Amino acid sequence: QAADCDAVAALSVDFFKDEWSQVIVPQRITSAREYMKALRRGRGTRLSRVQKVGIWKVAEAYQQLMKDLGACDIDMAMSMAADLLDVESRKPKPYAHVIVDEGQDFSAPAYRVLRAMVGEHDDDIFIVGDARQRIYGKTVVLSHCGINVQGRARRLKINYRTTEEIRSAADKMFDSNGSRVADAAFAAIAGTDDVEGNTDFPSNDSRSLVRGPVPTAHRCATRQEEFDFVTKWIFDRCGTVSPSDADSTGEHARSGEHGAGLHRVNPRDICVVVRAKWLVDEWKQHLDDDLPYGTYRLDAATP
Helix, strand or coil: CCCCCCCCCCCCHHHHHHHHHHHHCCCCCCCHHHHHCCCCCCCCCCCCHHHHHHHHHHHHHHHHHHHHHCCCCHHHHHHHHHHHHHHCCCCCCCECCEEECCHHHCCHHHHHHHHHHECCCCCCEEECCCHHHCCCCCCCCHHHHCCCCCCCCCCCCEEEEEEHHHHHHHHHHHHCCCCCHHHHHHHHHHCCCCCCCCCCCCCCCCEEEECCCCCCCCCCCCHHHHHHHHHHHHHHHHCCCCHHHHHHHCCCCCCCCCCCCCCCCCHHHCCCCCCCHHHHHHHHHHHHHHCCCCCCCCCCCCC
């Protein structure tokens, strides 16, 4: 009901959630006047004054609902924790140093909690993160959280985890743009090798220390076509032997009827990753039905 006005009727629930977590909470906005002046850099949607009034009414209603229920969301909880630690600012901070991993996924309230936990001095907070691995889509300005990194940040340029070919393909995907996201992604992967077979493509100044095969991409028109393509791809590399046979002999799998004489791959060395959890059982059933090896699911319960 708080959003029952024409100015904000077209805005989605996700928009309100993001406006709360990315604008209102990080900037500690407590009034409509403050919200009118708030920085909204990176939000992508320009708002009129009338829309801001409507959005703030929703924010007030949400806060009142949380108060009535005696509840709070995670951002509110962290903001309160930071405020409580700030009240105790006259006392020594509880920690001398804080180390943060995967820092790209920390919110502004989370960083304010960390700032309140440790006093400002040399080597007080050490943060490691990769903005391109950001999961939650939140961009945090550390200086707004009391963490000064100006002149102290360093960019790591050597990749120890992936091959140069995979790194280059990933960089090209991030650099692609346009409204046709899938087309851009497939074109980026396809463009990781030139017509001469050269894989030394300097997309930026980062590099990996190991080399490997160039990634390939195959587009399928239907789900069944995906199943068939992946099944054949696996069988062409593994043949007909079972994983237990390969383990007991210590040899690579024997050739099947496809690609006889090629270097065989142990089926245990192949992992199929799907885009959503609900697809896992469907893929497992299909692979179990059409391949001779048997599959097992990797999850938290897998030893």
